[in-house]
Amino acid sequence: MAKLIRNLRVETDNWLLLKAGADGTPPAVPAEGDVIVPLSLWQLRKDALAARSGKTAVWLESKDSAEDVAADLHRLPLVAIHFPSIADGRGYSIARLLRERHGYKGEVRAIGAVFKDVLLGMQRCGFDTYALRDGEDADEALRAFDDLADTYQANVVEPLPLFRRRAII
């Protein structure tokens, strides 16, 4: 089972991430248990999926948009965003839009190329859980959250930019 960081602790991940087959066939969804399904499957069968006994969440590819799930956020306990590589930064904008534009309060999870050096930026864009990629040293990764204490900009963790926080202090 992949390692998950939640609330700055390493936890076991109880969600099952479902992926489409190589030919694009939608994955089979088990009747029980909590699953994260691809956006395409969600869009095809959202009512049936939402009625399952286990919880159902959606994962977005980096080319997808926050708007693709905006209307369904009230019934999604979790939205995962996939990072195909460290270089693809679209997921950061998606997460911020989910939080700041659509007011999403559920879990926003980073999946894919998720490792120590990207965690802090993800946190500041609204992610709150991180499915570390295979082989990543979770204890080492946890230290990343202390790397850089200050943020000049407004972000999801600090909704005011430093210049407005200074005014308060």
Added chain:
Amino acid sequence: MYTYDEIDQRVVEQRVAQFRDQTRRFLAGTLIEEEFRPLRLRNGLYVQRFAPMLRVAIPYGMLSSRQLRTLAHIARKYDRDYGHFSTRQNIQYNWPKLEEVPDILAELATVQMHAIQTSGNCIRNITADHFGGIAKDEIVDSFVWCEILRQWSTFHPEFNWLPRKFKIAINGASADRTATHVHDIGLHAVRDAGGEIGFRVVVGGGLGRTPVVGPVIREFLPWQHLLTYLEAVLRVYNRYGRRDNLYKARIKILVRETGKDKFTEEVEAEWAHLKDGPNTLLAEEVARIAGRFTKPAYQTLPEHDASFAGQLATDTAFRNWYQRNVFAHKVPGYAAVTLSLKKTGVPPGDATSAQMEAVADLADQYSFGELRVSHEQNLILADVRVSDLHAVWQKAQGLGFATPNIGLLTNIICCPGGDFCSLANAKSIPVAQAIQERFDNLDYLHDIGEVDLNISGCMNACGHHHVGHIGVLGVDKNGEEWYQIEVGGNQGETRAGAANVRGASIGKVIGPSFARAQVPDVIERLITCYIDKRDSEVERFIDVVHRIGIEPFKEYVYGKADPQSPRRNRQLASA
């Protein structure tokens, strides 16, 4: 000079510790090269042809003498005793050891310097007019706005992994000395009818493989909205910029493929959500940043200095230097001096540690301990008393920094090229030297007048060849170095109040490329054409190209017409 507060200082120190850890993990093998690469790039560390290259940020080109001494110390201790000032107002070290880079960064942090975001697909060093704060045609002090953007862009969590690098330039004066139209975003300070300060926003300019003069997407953005508007532009780019092809990933391609009007609509729609949000700037913050800049304690001096006037009248060499290398200052009795790093025989932009220390001394003695780096790769003492100009000139001569060629043909902008850079197709430095040697006669050089000659060793165009009045591009043909020549490029209207405003333009290739040894001849023929065709000495090379087109230049170079009158031949031979 901006002075860090304790938070600014902690930011750079923590970045050093973070990078030290990343380097340690890479050397220990727990961070693979593929992942270390983008991380080290975000700290300016390339792996070059022979060794790593470290690019240190000189935010908007401003340096204190203390910082310059530290740069000299680093060159001496960690490198081969010299550094290279780049066209992005940064300094590059070509020979550091990877394992020592964290120590270099720690030394930089002690003088409020860093290498943050000097490379990688993120927001890079913000560049500005090297005469910021002192030019007579200034509308705002661009350095204050640059510092606001430096802080906003530092570790911006959303825009750290963009499709491609992102360069912003701010022009605070009426003339454009920052090449704003060839940046990803160019900001021109303007005042509206009511006298309020704002910015004209240019997006999607750039050089490289696809040179574009960027369009204006907003004529007036009130200053309060600068950050929210930039966030809107960056967000549209981050979401929709192309990531499938490295060469189509810059914002200029997105703007072009989307269409300027549609792109502008998208930005405005995104901005509608962000406008008036928490990132809206406050007057108190602008004042706070401005207040953290040390200000030169100018003396009240007369406009006219009799001893200076005498020196100017009697000393021709001094007068030549004054005409080319001294820029008018808005405070009476002061002037800005450009120290030329373009001496013939020296790679453009290079300075040894001893030279850096000597310049630091000059800055201390004559210019309030501050200096600037220009995007034309020279150093500037911005606040010299007019009465000290002759003494500064004499000392600059002794240092080899008094070549009176600013704005002239031999003030060549040049990338490091194939001598150092692993991306280069061809060498650029020897070409610059050969051209400088050919045009070594100062009288002739001054007669030719203003010509920007820019050289890049490859399509990435670090030497800005597209906006040189004459541009030289190194190309690879079956493993051999060849050089393509362009004419008609222009970085923008750099002259305040010019009657014939000449905006930014991209040069046109004149024809088939040349072997390295032929390049000085080609330049000479272009210049001969110019001199034959100009209507007076006032008409500059670039003006003639615009008036008559490139055909006559082609003919002079490729021999379709008799290019040289006997009179001109004699003149060239004596030059």
